[in-house]
Amino acid sequence: MTQFTIKHVREAIDRMKPLKFSQDVILESKKPEEDPLTVTPYAAGRIIGGCFWHINFDSGVIIYAVEFNHRTEQHLNRFVLEAFSRPTLLITDATCMSYPTERRQSLDSQLFQAIQATLSQGADVLIPVDAGGRVLELLLCLYRFWIQAKMDNHGYFIFSSRVAESIIEYAKSLAEWMSDSCRNDLNNTHRRPFQFGESLKVALNLAEIDRYQGPKLILATNESLIGGYSLKIWKKLLRAPPNLLIVPQRGQYGSPTQQFFFPHRPKYINLKIRKLLPTRLLPAQTKPTITPANKDTPEESTAEKSQENNNSGPSKPKPNLTGVKVEKEGGKMVKKRKRKKKAKFPLFSFKKEERKYDDYGEIIDPEDFKVPEEAMTPTPDMARVNKRFRGPNPNPNQDFTPMRGGAGGGPPGPKGPFMDVGRRARFGEFQGNERNFQQGERNFPPGERNFPKGERNFQQNEMFQGNPGGNATGAGFKSGLEGAKEPMTMLWDTQFIRVHCRILCLNYEGRSDGKAVKNTLSQVKPHNLIILRGSVKDKGALRKYMEDSQRCKVMVPQNGQMVHAISGSETQRAVIHPTLSAKLEFKSVDPNMRIAWMNALLQDGEEKKSEMRMLIPAPEARVRGHAALYLGNVKFAGLQRLLIEEGGLNANFHGNIMVCNNGQITIQKKVSKAKRSIRIEGGLSEDYYKVRKLLVSQYTVL
Template identity: 25%
Template sequence: MTSIIKLHCLSGAGNETPPCYVLQVDEFKFLLDCGWDEKFDMDFMKELKRHINSVDAVLLSHSDPMHLGALPYAVGKLGLNCPIYATLPVYKMGQMFMYDLYQSHRNVSDFDLFTLDDVDLAFDRIVQLKYNQSVDMKGKGLGLRITPLPAGHSLGGTVWRITAPGEEDIVYAPDINHKKERHLNGCEIEKLMRPSLMLLGATNADYVQQRRRLRDEKLMTTILTTLRGGGCVLVCTDTAGRVLELAHMLDQLWRNKDSGLVAYSLLLLSNVSYNVVEFAKSQIEWMSDKLTRAFEGARSNPFALRHLHLCHSVAEVTRTPGPKLVLASFPDLEAGFARDLFLLWAPNPQNSIVLTARTSPGTLARDLIEKGGDRTLELTVRRRVRLEGAELEEFLQQQRAKINNTVKEETAGISSDSDSDGELEMWVVTGRHDIPVRHDVRHGGCFKTNKRHHAMYPFHEERTRADDYGELIKPEDYRLAEIVDAEGEIRDVPPVPPPKQEPDEEMTEIPSKCMVSVRSVQIRASIQHVELEGRADGESLLRLIAHSKPRALVALRAPPHAAAVLKKHCASENIEKVFFPSNGDTVDATTESHIYQVKLTDGLMRSLAWRSAGGAELAWLAARVVPRATQRENDATTEEAPSDVSMCLEAAESAGAAHAAAFVNTARLSELRAALARLGLGAEFSGGALECCNGSLAIRRLENGRVALEGVLSEEYYKVRELLYDQFAILPFLFLLVVYQIPLVQKECIRIFYMTVYIIHILNNGDIKISWWKRLTARCDKCSCYYRPLFE
């Protein structure tokens, strides 16, 4: 592989932080995923900001915040402006994830890192693809091709295959699952064979996973024991990813009358639960072959979940009587309805908390998995409470002041500019009416007035305060009874108009404030960890590496213990190049060990003398390799990542030994015969030579590939020679020596070598094709270093 390939690890290297990498292939840069952790680490955003303006395309692999959580912030706040590629389910379910994430934090805090508008703006940029649909890059990425392949971890989850022109594949597989599940097929491993470079998520390289049957039995035992004992079961899951597998499995169990679960309630709780189920119904073709055949045959949608009740608030769950099982987001227990229910149900020993994923270190769920329950935790509780008393009155006064200021701004600047006192004065007002006029016209006086005037045709529609039978309408009579806990949380209470409010002054939000407190929570409920995250375990990852046999491997999100296991396995498989980067590292995965990027300067391009041949422009290049000039002054104020290219080519001075003229092309004798016939000179083949002018001239091809013209000097001789020259591009320029200090892997040396670079490519059939800088290389005769000139 002669392409220059570098991987900048912004996050997700050496630990379990979210994946986010910049993959550079020559001059084109991919942003591989854009995840954000549960704590919204801003140090990671500073690193991303340095690279944001140089990114040419974004590839999203999964729909959860771990893989695209920072995308709205990158687009809305950092100004990411490039194509974003993802499958249709990642586009749909990713929106649901981000809506739920935003609303969950907004319910308990003044969350302002991004807005719903930022989410919509980010997802509007996504180019939706299907599996195995290849897309060719444009511009700097001309010749690059991307193809999404099934990953098996989540609905629409993707393994990206990046193909360079004339090169082999780069495979990006952060989270894969080769096993078939109830609603998903496994990863297609046969399509990942022999990649030149594999970027593999190796978090589970040393993880031993229980068999599926044992995990299902553990989950069923926990559910039946808890529900029959009068308790409730909280299953902490995500919004629109792995929850589909759980919802489909549990609904099948509830349908089985022998299970005895029909008497209990099965609930799905999230801010977007209705939309998630509806989207799942419309994406059956992305699911497993079993579900697809069932839908095509019986025309029954597997996600028409009859026993699953959709809830959008904790109050709806509380109103449901009896023992119940609730699927709630999020699995990390840092925010969302799962945390709210955990705070309510954890002190009750009859309840059970089921954790389905090993989330990032430092989260509440990870702490419970590692240390278990039956203890007291000091937890930070954030809640939004209703304003009351003096705070409510102050808030209402501020709202009235804003409305009054708005009215004043709309009517400001009204003045009379008429020349006569009796003339009607009119102007345009950006308010309710656009044809105002003075209601009283004063006659006489030297000064013009600046009073507020009524509209010419005023009209105001009064709001109905009574129904058709004359009874006064009281909104509070139509409100549903809501259960508000003792802490005064109001997120589930519908908006109530504040008292003494004008008809036109409608409140869009509930008057409330955010409060933060620390509470001691006694964990008496049963804590169970049932691994249902749908990722390949250590044994599967090692088999995948042995089966695919990549030439080079980069282990992503690999903790030290997992990296040690993977390193030992790769040594046994004879994989020479294995990289274990850390956050902030840059991995140079270029196959050729001595290959450098060189820029072509503008001065060099202006000095070239171009010649036309075969519809192409050719030139002889004489230059020297020098260090690049310092950055421009305005670059000092930007926060972009510094360029890795440190050399450039500049025009050499006219010195050195002259060389013979270079004839570029391969002339065919049959084409020369037709050209001679057009000039009126007959020609025939005889003894492997082309004879013309009654045998006085002969054109023959020599053993070294050159063409020789033999015959007597005559007027016809010069005509034939000129015709022969027209078949070639002649480059009569100087050939110079180039001196440069070349850094090697183990030592440094000064090499003198010939820089002979043709900006052409001769095909096998003799045609001429410009290859430009993508395949343009020159090689040092002394140390075998490759130099690739690139346009500035």
């Protein structure tokens, strides 16, 4: 197993390159004959920095888009995949195909009413959230509601997380990746987003939450209720029916939050809780054991003993393996050592392998057992601190040398501050809390308060490591002074909990539902589609829809399966001859695209495979006409305005049909699986040709 260190982590972070949306990154190929890849990120609209990837290469375009949001939110713009048409390959997911969603206005109304009703009853509301993703949208939404409804008189609004302060501070500096409204507010009013006032309380631990007495709205991590502050708070709230649990997202697979979204909500929750315990406190059967190869296991030794006890008959003499022979000479017993016979087989060198791990799996680092040279030399400040805790030295001519362990036992060690405190605390001479010891310089005389910074860090960071919770015990001082990390073991505990509190599930995941996914894919029209994630039912539903309506190749790979999605592409690269290039007539389809029709031949020759082939003008004898191509997207609303303003005709809608001149001419769109077409019906007249001319003018004709 590869062991990664902090050095490897820093090297990986140094290689990261931050990008902006719509910024092209060119990745050069190792082969000179291959063109480079162009990778571009675009906003996905779900979390800050979340994006989908547009990959452009020589034979096509690949779009990787999973977990996108088609709605515009308070701090994020919407997903814009519709701007990319006919990619070679599209990779997406089917996570929310069968997951119904409501309008945002309806969700906000249910959320605000439930919170206001619960707090008015004197109960608490808990919302489990993630650390820095969707929680930002909820904070903005709830803070605006809290201010507008003047909820400060009804309770407290608390955001609880170990990184709550840093998340809010970092979010203030990320306006560049947020919505247009956030950027406009920053430019016009110079007000950064996520500048919350005193109404939002930030709690870094549970003790800070308990200080607020009264009804509380708490946003706590993590979002799945499998650990963290949210699980601890929920255990306190679930026994009281007036309390409310609002679940904004499903969380991890098999978690309690996912079970709450089931149609038939369970009354009992199967909860798996992780516990981190010191290995020395575990029972013997749960401790990890390592049996040396040269020793028998307990099972083997027990089996051998039982076999010896069960054997019957006279005992056989045991072979002499000591190499000493006892003989009788002159009535006395004399020990004679046997001569060792020379080995008759070749000897091979043996290299003893040093152990890299201890019995608990910890890596053995020789640096942990070295005593720093700085600790060997006492300083005047150390002597004063030792005198303060030790009292007067009975023998002034002899320096006091404390024990190395700090808690008694072991050979004498280096002199230094607090080396004898652990031993004295072990015998009950010091019974104080952590605060008194960490800030013990306050009790010093005025001349002894300011001791060197390094010693103060030693006192606060090393001395109290291992006893962060209260009295200064010998075990706490020992682990702190030695600086060794105690081996820990992760255990799982399964509990069945009955839920008494009220539960409200609202979809604030920020993912597009099945209807939005189908509409987006019908506009993009990919040639090939790969579906990742989601249940078997959801994947099958999306696959059937795309095969029936869009007639594209759909692949649903399994985990670890390799897929050749674009191996059958018939795209070839060629160079246009200058003579042919001069004859091309380009027409503009939209501001970003120009297109032309050419009659050319692909020149065959004996060129090398590495060289590209060339397109030359086709002979006039071989040129044949082609059917007209109508390029563009005509909208009936614009066509109606054109017929009224420029044609002077009456145009009205009857269902999906446009009727001109009181029913003399009709225009109708027809959409089939193969193509889209517009059909004009009416009598041959001057108005008919006028309508047809205005309709054709909306297309680019080749």
